[in-house]
Structures are given as C-alpha cells and as structure tokens.
Amino acid sequence: MRGVIMHAPGDVRVEDRDMPTIEQSTDAIIRVTATCICGSDLWPYRGVEKVDHTPMGHEYVGVVSEIGADVKNVKVGDFVVGSFVASDNTCEICQAGYQSRCVHHVMMGSVGTQAEYARIPLADGTLVATPGTPDPELIPSLLAASDVLGTGWFAAVAAEAGPGKTVAVVGDGAVGLLAILAAKQLGADRIIAMSRHADRQALARRFGATDIVEERGREGAAKIKELTNGLGAHSVVEAVGTQESMDQAIRATRPGGHIGFVGVTHNVSIDGLKLFFSGVHLHGGPAPVRRFLPDLIQLIWDREIDPGVVFDLTLPLEEAAEGYRAMDERRATKVLLTV
Amino acid sequence: MRGVIMHAPGDVRVEDRDMPTIEQSTDAIIRVTATCICGSDLWPYRGVEKVDHTPMGHEYVGVVSEIGADVKNVKVGDFVVGSFVASDNTCEICQAGYQSRCVHHVMMGSVGTQAEYARIPLADGTLVATPGTPDPELIPSLLAASDVLGTGWFAAVAAEAGPGKTVAVVGDGAVGLLAILAAKQLGADRIIAMSRHADRQALARRFGATDIVEERGREGAAKIKELTNGLGAHSVVEAVGTQESMDQAIRATRPGGHIGFVGVTHNVSIDGLKLFFSGVHLHGGPAPVRRFLPDLIQLIWDREIDPGVVFDLTLPLEEAAEGYRAMDERRATKVLLTV
Numbered sequence: 130m131r132g133v134i135m136h137a138p139g140d141v142r143v144e145d146r147d148m149p150t151i152e153q154s155t156d157a158i159i160r161v162t163a164t165c166i167c168g169s170d171l172w173p174y175r176g177v178e179k180v181d182h183t184p185m186g187h188e189y190v191g192v193v194s195e196i197g198a199d200v201k202n203v204k205v206g207d208f209v210v211g212s213f214v215a216s217d218n219t220c221e222i223c224q225a226g227y228q229s230r231c232v233h234h235v236m237m238g239s240v241g242t243q244a245e246y247a248r249i250p251l252a253d254g255t256l257v258a259t260p261g262t263p264d265p266e267l268i269p270s271l272l273a274a275s276d277v278l279g280t281g282w283f284a285a286v287a288a289e290a291g292p293g294k295t296v297a298v299v300g301d302g303a304v305g306l307l308a309i310l311a312a313k314q315l316g317a318d319r320i321i322a323m324s325r326h327a328d329r330q331a332l333a334r335r336f337g338a339t340d341i342v343e344e345r346g347r348e349g350a351a352k353i354k355e356l357t358n359g360l361g362a363h364s365v366v367e368a369v370g371t372q373e374s375m376d377q378a379i380r381a382t383r384p385g386g387h388i389g390f391v392g393v394t395h396n397v398s399i400d401g402l403k404l405f406f407s408g409v410h411l412h413g414g415p416a417p418v419r420r421f422l423p424d425l426i427q428l429i430w431d432r433e434i435d436p437g438v439v440f441d442l443t444l445p446l447e448e449a450a451e452g453y454r455a456m457d458e459r460r461a462t463k464v465l466l467t468v
Numbered sequence: 469m470r471g472v473i474m475h476a477p478g479d480v481r482v483e484d485r486d487m488p489t490i491e492q493s494t495d496a497i498i499r500v501t502a503t504c505i506c507g508s509d510l511w512p513y514r515g516v517e518k519v520d521h522t523p524m525g526h527e528y529v530g531v532v533s534e535i536g537a538d539v540k541n542v543k544v545g546d547f548v549v550g551s552f553v554a555s556d557n558t559c560e561i562c563q564a565g566y567q568s569r570c571v572h573h574v575m576m577g578s579v580g581t582q583a584e585y586a587r588i589p590l591a592d593g594t595l596v597a598t599p600g601t602p603d604p605e606l607i608p609s610l611l612a613a614s615d616v617l618g619t620g621w622f623a624a625v626a627a628e629a630g631p632g633k634t635v636a637v638v639g640d641g642a643v644g645l646l647a648i649l650a651a652k653q654l655g656a657d658r659i660i661a662m663s664r665h666a667d668r669q670a671l672a673r674r675f676g677a678t679d680i681v682e683e684r685g686r687e688g689a690a691k692i693k694e695l696t697n698g699l700g701a702h703s704v705v706e707a708v709g710t711q712e713s714m715d716q717a718i719r720a721t722r723p724g725g726h727i728g729f730v731g732v733t734h735n736v737s738i739d740g741l742k743l744f745f746s747g748v749h750l751h752g753g754p755a756p757v758r759r760f761l762p763d764l765i766q767l768i769w770d771r772e773i774d775p776g777v778v779f780d781l782t783l784p785l786e787e788a789a790e791g792y793r794a795m796d797e798r799r800a801t802k803v804l805l806t807v
Contacts, residue, residue, distance in 0.1 A: 221699060222723050230723030230747045232699070360560060360571070375740060384561050384569030384753070394740030401714060401736025405729070408569045408753040414723070414744045 132244030133185045133449045138176035141450040146184065149240075149248035154199040157252035159191035159209060163272045164243050165440065166452050166464045167213075168302050169393050174453055177395060184241025185449075187213040188275040190268060191468075193256070194246065202253040208263060209256040210426060211249055212418035213237045213276045218254030228254070228419035243449060245468055257422045260430055269437025269465055270429040273307065277463065278425055278436040279418030280391050281307030281368065285315055286421075287389030287412040288364035292316040297342075297353050299378050300368030301329040303439040303463040304391060306336055308366040310436060313337025314428070317364070321356060323349055323377075329462065332438065346373050350380030361386060367413070370394045384408030391416055440465040471583030472524045472788045477515035480789040485523065488579075488587035493538040494556075496591035498530035498548060502611045503582050504779065505791050505803045506552075507641050508732050513792055516734060523580025524788075526552040527614040529607060530807075532595070533585065541592040547602060548595040549765060550588055551757035552576045552615045557593030567593070567758035582788060584807055596761045599769055608776025608804055609768040612646065616802065617764055617775040618757030619730050620646030620707065624654055625760075626728030626751040627703035631655040636681075636692050638717050639707030640668040642778040642802040643730060645675055647705040649775060652676025653767070656703070660695060662688055662716075668801065671777065685712050689719035700725060706752070709733045723747030730755055779804040 132146040149158055165188050173180035193207045203209055216223050216231035223231045235250040249255055263271060270278075281304045290296045290312040298305050298312070301324035312320050313336060321340040322333035330341050342352045354361050361383035367374055370392025378388050379399075390413030404411065428434045442461035444452050445468075452464035471485040488497055504527045512519035532546045542548055555562050555570035562570045574589040588594055602610060609617075620643045629635045629651040637644050637651070640663035651659050652675060660679040661672035669680050681691045693700050700722035706713055709731025717727050718738075729752030743750065767773045781800035783791050784807075791803035 221697070225724045227724035227747055358560070370740075372740075385564045385566035385756075390744070394744045397740025399738040399740060399743070401709075401711075401733030401738060404738070404750075405733045405753045408566055410749060410751040411743075412749040414747040417724075 130245040131446060132241060133446070135173060135180045135183050135185050138174060138180060141174070141185070141453045143447050143449050146244060149246050151195060151197045152248065153250065154197040155251050155253065156197045157193050157200055157203060157249045157256065158195040159189065159247055159249055160194045161189050161191040161242060161245060161247055161468045163268050163468060164189050164466050165272055166449070166456055166466070167276060168304065170453070171457055172393070172395065174457055184244065186241050186243030187237035188272060189242040189247055190271045190275060191247070196252060200252045203256045203258050207258040209258050210271050210274050210422060211255045211257070212279060212422065214415060214418070215250040215255040216419055217251050218419060223254065226420045227417045229415040229417040243446065243466060245446070255419065257426060259426055267429060269440045270435055271426065272465060273436040273439060274422060274425045274429060276418060277303040277439060278307045279421050280304050280416040282311040282421050282425065283416035283418070284308045284366040284368055284389035284391040284413070285311035287387065288366050289387040290315045290317045290364045293318055294363040295319040295321065295357055296364040296366065297321040297323065297362040297381050298366040298368065299323050299374050299381070300392060301326060301333065302368060305366065305368035306332050306439055307436050308368055309333050309338050310336040310434060312364070314434065321353060321362065346377055347380065350377050353381040357383070363387070368392050370397065372397050375399065379404065379407050379409060382407065382409045386410070387412070389413055439463045443467060469584040470785060471580060472785070474512060474519045474522050474524050477513060477519060480513070480524070480792045482786050482788050485583060488585050490534060490536045491587065492589065493536040494590050494592065495536045496532050496539055496542060496588045496595065497534040498528065498586055498588055499533045500528050500530040500581060500584060500586055500807045502607050503528050503805050503807060504611055505788070505795055505805070506615060507643065509792070510796055511732070511734065513796055523583065525580050525582030526576035527611060528581040528586055529611045529614060530586070535591060539591045542595050542597050546597040548597050549610050549613050549761060550594045550596070551618060551761065553754060553757070554589040554594040555758055556590050557758060562593065565759045566756045568754040568756040582785065582805060584785070594758065596765060598765055606768060608779045609774055610765065611804060612775040612778060613761060613764045613768060615757060616642040616778060617646045618760050619643050619755040621650040621760050621764065622755035622757070623647045623705040623707055623728035623730040623752070624650035626726065627705050628726040629654045629656045629703045632657055633702040634658040634660065634696055635703040635705065636660040636662065636701040636720050637705040637707065638662050638713050638720070639705070639731060640665060640672065641707060644705065644707035645671050645778055646775050647707055648672050648677050649675040649773060653773065660692060660701065685716055686719065689716050692720040696722070702726070705730070707731050709736065711736050714738065718743065718746050718748060721746065721748045725749070726751070728752055778802045782806060
C-alpha cells in the first residue's frame with residue numbers, strides 16, 4: 130500500500146509500505162477514506178522535533194476492512210471515526226473522560242494514518258461508527274472530528290466556555306478556529322478571536338467570533354482586558370504552544386478564570402509566581418477526543434456544525450508533499466488528503 | 469501602640485508604632501485579640517524576600533473599635549474575623565468567589581496586624597462578625613480561619629476533594645494539615661498526608677488522614693501511585709511552594725485530576741510539556757478566604773472543627789521574636805500571639 134514517510138525535516142515522500150495486519154485480537158484494520166496533515170506534523174517538518182524515515186499521520190476516517198477476534202463494537206464495512214489516540218475506553222482514566230491518557234493508550238502517530246490502510250489498536254474503545262455511510266460532503270467534517278474539532282472542543286470545555294462567559298481564543302489555526310465553533314455551541318456570550326489574517330478572521334466570524342483582536346503578546350492581552358472592563362476573559366483557549374502564546378493566555382484571563390491549552394507546548398516554561406498571582410485555572414494536554422466523538426458525529430450528521438470548512442486545500446495522498454509545503458508556507462490552514 | 473517590626477532578616481522587634489486611624493470612610497479599626505506568625509513570614513525572616521523595617525502580620529481576630537462613615541456591616545464592639553486580603557466583596561471578581569484578587573484588594577501584610585490595633589480597609593467586604601463574643605477557647609480556631617484554615621480549605625476545594633476521591637497533601641505545615649481537615653469535611657474517601665515528622669503525622673491523623681507517606685520528590689510521587697493502582701491521586705494539595713513540591717504534586721496526580729496549590733511559589737518553573745502530558749488541572753494562588761469565612765466561622769462556632777490545634781506555641785505579642793525563632797527552627801508549627 131501507499132503511505133507518507135518523512136525521511137528528514139522538509140523531506141516528505143509517498144512510498145510503498147507494508148500492508149498493516151491484525152497484531153492483537155483487539156485491533157481493526159481500516160481502509161482510509163480521508164486523512165490530513167496536522168499543525169503538529171509541522172514540528173518535525175521544520176526540524177523542531179526529531180524525524181527519521183517516519184510514517185506520518187494520526188487523523189483518519191475510513192471503512193473497517195478486518196477485525197481481530199475480540200472486536201465487538203465495530204464490524205467489517207462500518208464507516209468509522211477515531212481519535213488520534215487509541216484507548217480502551219474502559220479503564221478508570223477513560224471512564225473519567227481522559228481517554229487520551231488511557232492506561233493502555235497508543236498514539237496513532239506511531240501507526241501513521243497518512244496511508245491507504247491503517248491498523249487501529251483497541252478498536253472497540255477507539256472507533257465510533259457513523260449512523261450509516263456518510264454523504265461525501267460530510268467526510269471533511271467527520272475527519273475534523275478525529276483531531277482538530279475534538280481538540281478545539283476540549284479546549285473550549287477545559288476553558289469552561291458557556292453561557293455568560295467571554296471567551297478569548299489565542300491561535301487562529303484549525304484548532305483555534307474550531308474552539309470558536311465549540312465555544313459558540315457551548316453557549317458563550319462573546320467570543321474574541323485573536324488573529325491577524327483576513328481569511329482566518331472571516332472563518333472565525335463564520336464559526337461565531339463576535340470580536341477580532343489583531344494584537345499579540347502583552348498588547349493582545351491588554352486589548353482583551355480593555356474589552357472586558359479591565360478584568361480579562363472568563364475563558365481563554367491557548368491553541369498554539371509557544372512561550373508567547375501561553376504568557377498571552379495567562380495575562381488575558383481574569384482571576385478565577387479558566388485556560389484550556391491544547392497547543393503541544395514547545396520550550397514553554399510557566400513562572401510559578403506569575404501563575405500563583407494570576408489566580409487562573411490551567412488545564413490542557415492531548416485532547417481526550419474520544420469523550421466527545423459520539424456527540425460531535427451526531428452534530429455533524431445532523432448538519433448542526435460544519436467543521437470541515439477548515440480544510441482549505443484537498444489533495445490526493447500522492448501529493449502529500451505539496452500539502453506539507455502549503456501548510457508550512459501558510460498557504461493553507463489545513464490540508465485534507467483523499468485516499 | 470505596640471507592634472512587630474522586622475528590621476532585617478532574622479531581626480524581629482516589638483516596638484511602639486503609631487495608632488492606626490480611619491483613612492477612608494470604608495475603613496474600620498480593630499483592637500486585635502490574637503494574631504499569629506505565618507509560614508510566609510519566614511521567607512523575609514530567612515532573607516529570601518526583601519525586608520526593611522517592615523511592620524509584620526496579616527492574620528487577625530479582634531473587636532471593632534472604630535468605623536468609617538460608610539461602614540454598615542459591622543459595628544463598634546463586634547468580634548470579627550477577616551481574611552489576609554481586604555476586599556470589597558462586591559466587584560465582579562469577588563462575586564465570582566475570588567475576593568483575594570478583588571479589583572480593590574489590599575494585602576493585609578501592608579497593614580501589619582502583629583500589633584495591638586489594626587486598620588482594616590474595605591471593612592464591609594472584609595470583616596465577618598461572629599454570632600456573639602466567642603469563648604476564649606474558640607479564639608485560636610477563629611484566628612486560623614483568617615488564613616491557614618481558609619487557605620487549606622481553598623486548596624482542598626481547588627483540588628476538588630470530595631466523595632469518591634483520594635486526596636494527597638504535599639506539605640505538613642499548618643496549611644497542609646488544615647487542607648487535610650478540609651478534605652475530610654468535604655467528604656474525601658482517602659487522605660494521604662506526606663510528612664516525616666511524628667508530631668505532624670499525629671495531627672494529620674487527628675484531622676482525617678488515612679495514610680502517611682514519608683518519601684518525598686519522585687519517591688513520594690511513586691508511593692502515591694503505588695497506593696492508587698498506579699494512577700495517582702484524584703486530588704493533590706501543594707502547600708509548600710518549592711520546585712520539588714510542585715513537581716511532586718504534578719507527578720502524584722492522575723491524568724484529569726486536580727492540583728490545588730497554595731504555597732507561595734518561590735523560584736518555581738513549570739515545564740510546559742510535562743504539564744501538557746500530565747493532563748492535570750492546576751489551580752491556586754492567594755486563597756479567597758473571604759469566600760469561605762461565614763461557613764468556617766459557623767463550623768467553628770458549632771464545634772464541628774477545631775483548626776486552632778495547629779497552634780502549638782502561644783506567646784504574648786511582646787515575645788514575638790521568640791515565636792519567629794521557634795517557627796524558623798521548626799520547634800513550632802504555628803505560633804499564636806496574644807495581644
């Protein structure tokens with residue numbers, strides 16, 4: 130089968146890979162329908178994280194083609210969506226809603242789903258079947274649920290977005306934009322998008338942003354305070370993962386407010402005393418997308434939300450290298466690969 | 469009037485100070501009945517924080533002796549308890565329960581309550597009158613409510629201690645011990661005290677600790693995991709404020725669990741990536757004691773709790789220097805000064 134391999138930073142190729150096989154009785158194999166390139170794939174692409182002939186990809190939707198002997202919740206032919214972290218969904222941590230930290234969790238990045246087929250560990254816990262075969266127009270939104278929508282949703286939940294709240298979102302990538310969609314769905318009164326790109330501002334408004342702040346860093350945080358009686362936002366989503374974005378998020382949050390941070394933090398150090406006197410709640414990490422998947426799939430199925438519009442470039446799998454370039458050069462927000 | 473002045477690290481004296489007067493129409497003056505020495509007073513005593521002829525103290529109970537023209541909620545003669553942070557209790561931040569970060573807050577450390585009299589700013593928001601004149605035996609517990617009990621209580625609430633939860637407490641000073649009392653009152657199933665001092669272990673058990681862990685740092689966190697099926701505690705209180713204690717708290721908490729941190733952090737830096745993958749909730753800061761004061765006073769009045777037993781040395785105000793020495797040398801957990 131064909132699959133994406135990153136040989137080295139900046140060097141993405143589509144090559145023949147071995148067909149995946151059932152390794153554990155709890156595995157399933159899926160024929161991938163669509164996959165995508167994640168903002169986090171740019172870290173190794175840019176040489177910030179190590180990469181060496183690595184199969185890429187952790188987002189996926191597809192059709193079950195084979196199941197292990199112990200798989201009971203999905204069957205061959207089911208159209209399924211899964212999280213970027215495989216989980217048993219039965220352990221104490223999963224039951225508490227933290228499937229991304231399941232005691233048996235497997236990062237799907239280690240599988241590499243930018244490929245024609247993928248082995249899904251812990252299939253019963255990981256995969257959620259859609260109510261039927263989806264219309265093609267729903268595929269991008271279902272794929273978004275696999276990571277960026279689920280992650281943006283978790284960020285908004287972690288930030289306790291809801292009625293009566295002003296929510297600020299740091300980061301205008303796909304996750305930040307979908308956190309806006311989530312905050313809107315969760316009933317937030319006011320949603321401030323922090324963005325300086327006209328196309329992303331437009332998408333932010335489409336998803337429910339009521340205000341746009343173009344300033345960044347200290348100036349950005351000051352602007353949020355100006356918009357909130359000098360107090361700061363109740364809820365802040367941090368969807369970047371840099372020192373500047375984390376500091377900006379902490380400064381923009383009122384005492385007692387909540388920060389949901391989902392950007393994979395790179396060389397970020399949080400000053401204990403500043404955090405202490407900020408009085409904020411800080412919660413984040415790899416999103417437990419599985420917690421939200423059934424609800425998100427239903428919302429998409431019912432055409433209540435259309436997160437798939439974050440994909441602004443669609444390419445066949447064979448042209449993955451161009452997809453990486455487009456995202457790296459910020460010509461695309463999020464690239465969908467058809468398989 | 470007489471009051472404590474710290475001339476320099478290690479140099480505590482009781483001297484004549486000017487009688488406080490009403491400066492704002494919202495002030496009250498109280499005749500201090502009892503005050504105490506805080507663990508945080510040891511930071512300047514040990515030269516970790518700057519100090520230069522500074523009036524000391526921020527905990528107090530006493531009798532109102534004078535009120536400003538706009539004070540309506542307390543009257544001359546009332547016995548009152550107040551938080552270590554004065555607050556208006558009406559602003560949006562106060563109403564959300566974060567009185568310690570009130571938009572008009574005044575740190576009582578700037579007043580210096582280790583004295584015969586003290587000016588209480590924002591008296592209506594800050595002071596809570598007891599149901600009557602308290603029996604002398606209740607004074608230590610009411611004084612504890614002013615800071616250490618309220619702070620330990622907030623830590624337990626921030627850590628979401630409650631039914632079904634295993635709570636671990638890092639730090640066996642007065643705040644850590646009272647966080648144990650709070651966790652017990654909040655209904656926690658299991659409370660693990662981290663302490664290696666026999667006398668504090670005994671008090672921890674009296675307050676409700678079900679287990680004692682003597683190990684610290686990585687070993688301490690490993691022990692907590694061992695006691696919790698390898699998962700970590702649901703709720704962890706961090707009541708120290710050092711790098712080691714913060715790291716220990718994060719390691720000891722399960723993914724999705726909650727850390728309440730109330731030790732004033734000194735040179736603590738939290739690694740963003742470690743926090744990300746820990747999946748914990750982190751919340752802390754100067755405790756909004758005022759949020760809890762009415763309930764805490766009632767619990768003490770009804771003899772439901774006796775937090776005052778954390779005071780293991782009582783001295784007259786004139787002997788404050790000996791109190792500081794005793795706490796610095798760990799001969800005392802918490803020193804009460806009678807005025």
